[in-house]
Amino acid sequence: MNSKIVGRMLKVRQAIGISLGSIASAKLRSGLTTLGIVIGIAAVVANISLGESFNIFFEEEINAQGSNFIIIYSQEPNLFYNNELQIIKKTPGISRVSPIKQQLGVATYFSQKKNIDIVGVTGDYEDTANITMESGSFIRDQDAFSAAIGSKVANEKFDRNISARSSIDITLRLEGGETMTRTFKVKGIIKSLNTSFVGGGIDRDVSIFIPVSTINQMLEEDDFSAFFAMSDNIEDVEEVSDEVDRRLARNFGVSSRDLDDEDAKPYRIFNQADVLEQTNQLADTLRNFLVAVALISLLVGSIGIMNIMLVTVTERTSEIGLMKALGFSSTDILILFLIESVILSLFGGLLGLAVGIGGAYIITTALGLPFLYPGYVFEIGVFVAVIVGVAAGVYPANKAAKLAPVDALRHE
Template identity: 30%
Template sequence: MRSKLRALLTILGILIGVAAVVIVTALGTGVQDKVVKSIQSLGSNTILIISRPAQRSGARGKAGVGGRMTEADGQAILREATSVAAVVPMVSAPAQVVFGDRNTSTAVIGTTRDYLKVRSYELERGEMWTETDERLKTKVCVMGATTAANLFGSVDPVGQIVRIGKYPFRVVGTLERKGQSLGGEDPDDRLLMPVGSFRARVLHLPAGRVWLLMASATDVDTTARAEAQIRAILLQRHNITDEDDPDFVIHTQAEFMQLQEQIFGTLQLLLVGIAVVSLVVGGIGVMNIMLVSVTERTREIGIRMAIGAREGDIMIQFLIEALVLCSLGGLSGTVVGLAAIQAMVVSLGWNMILPPQALIAALATSATIGVVFGFFPARRAARLDPIEALHHE
């Protein structure tokens, strides 16, 4: 094309569209990856059994409050459900934890030793409390990485004494850091203690009562079977004949994964659709500019036809011009998109992942737009009457 400015504007239209596709794809994939990792951090075979009042007992209460879930239910599930590998009871409450002149508010969780196994936590320092500690309701605790850092800074927490309310607790271990999870929750900001000690000293509850049971299936593939077994066991133990009105709710990680995949799949499809629209607009710009070029070069086309150029030769010439312009726009847009992704990762700390196939798709799309939107101008140029073209001024 003769006009450099016109060529630059054509390239710019495709550049913006391709850059938008690259950035949106990387952002959507990054967010989805973070969500999946957050859900998997609970354990891909984790099952949550949440206590709640049954409807027949009156107004529906908040999940986890009320209900009849007990530690004995968890023990029965572990004993009778062949597809369940571990079960831990959980009760929790926010509390102020004090060490010297420092204090922090954190989630205090009463549970058992198997909590680490079910939640896929690892100890960074120290050790987990013993079965004897659970039986005697000993005042011991294990801290998450954030809680430990807030209270102790660079001091080793293991062996130190903290206070929760009026009771002293000895720190026996700290957990490895997991990092931010879905919804901005910090899974490292927590303090664990034996469930009996929690009920006796943090939040006075009836003996054996829990709000939540967390189980892990023997394998990811047995999660659905484990869920069915748990449901049957609890319905029988709680003497519930109406399966539509149980006093518990069961959730699996597969449910969360499926829901998140649907949400982010739809969102990413919408964002990519918007980016593709901008590419199509750029393609329309290519077609308009190529039509102007055909009009301006009508005499040149007539001369080429007069010296033997066939319709196919003229058509290929203009298609190649459109293809080159769009490909240059695609390459430039890819470079700009990658630079923008890197800038956002560095400056904003966003999790952005660009699959290699997305790059290939972006470049292929820009080339396809060149062919599709360059076809009509190329066809018009090829069908010009040579005599009229030679007399065109």
């Protein structure tokens, strides 16, 4: 091996040894110096991890609400009828669609009355909304006076729990102020999703589902308030949604040039991909904001390292003069102080990584979020720590390297 290379390797090892000795000789000061880096790196790592966890959480919550869903809801009364239902059904790529009619009603069980959302749907709603039954079964189109009720309606709303095959009375108010009451047989209890996102504006846990034909019969109406559709697969959901939009717009006389103008259409349409994109943007914005705040801690930490290195240069001025007198070059001195700065920062970065990952795990567990630790976080933590160490050490190291040997030796 070339002797010059060996000499340089020895100098680097010597510089590391000297730097470690200097750090060890002032443990408390070194520890306080790295505290800012620890906090900064920990905050960055924890916030990146939390951002990824929120993304997964939102995705799981939205996917639980339906399979490849497309929701169309009216902006005007008496807008959707069977004609619009057939238009959506015949759109290529649509596998299922359920019309929706929703009204606040009064449910009576053992003489106890409660205001509860009554939702009229068809049997297709079970698949499009990913309905899972806790007991019994979901309603079918031919089930005129059958109901499927949410978990909280069955177990929390009334003093006595409701079970499958129980009977409940449902009262709806007509436009003229009159009321219509019918008795329904509970066909099944819907399993709770325990989610915070309510897809399509319907919270299944606190709703009662009955056939849409029955709710229209009771209200003496024949329109729908919305449609809950499902595309064949998630890859085509946006394309299918756009086609449904075009067909409905043509049906209502909206020109193709106004298709992107939401105010020009009497309805609104969105799909699973749209919701996922919006929630991911929200999670990313929140994460980026928190990371930006955490970077302030890193800036403070880097200033702390710079300050301590400047103090170190002052304290070791005579030592620097002696080293130069013994033949150490300005480059050697520069490398020595840079290495010391990087070691301090790298130590703080590694400790910050551990604290950040641990903090993210504790927070996600407390919030009931999935814990996600992206592999690139480790690289980010180490890279940022090294960059901070170099940036904070350049000025003090350069100052030390430029000291004249004679002046340094005379320093007291």
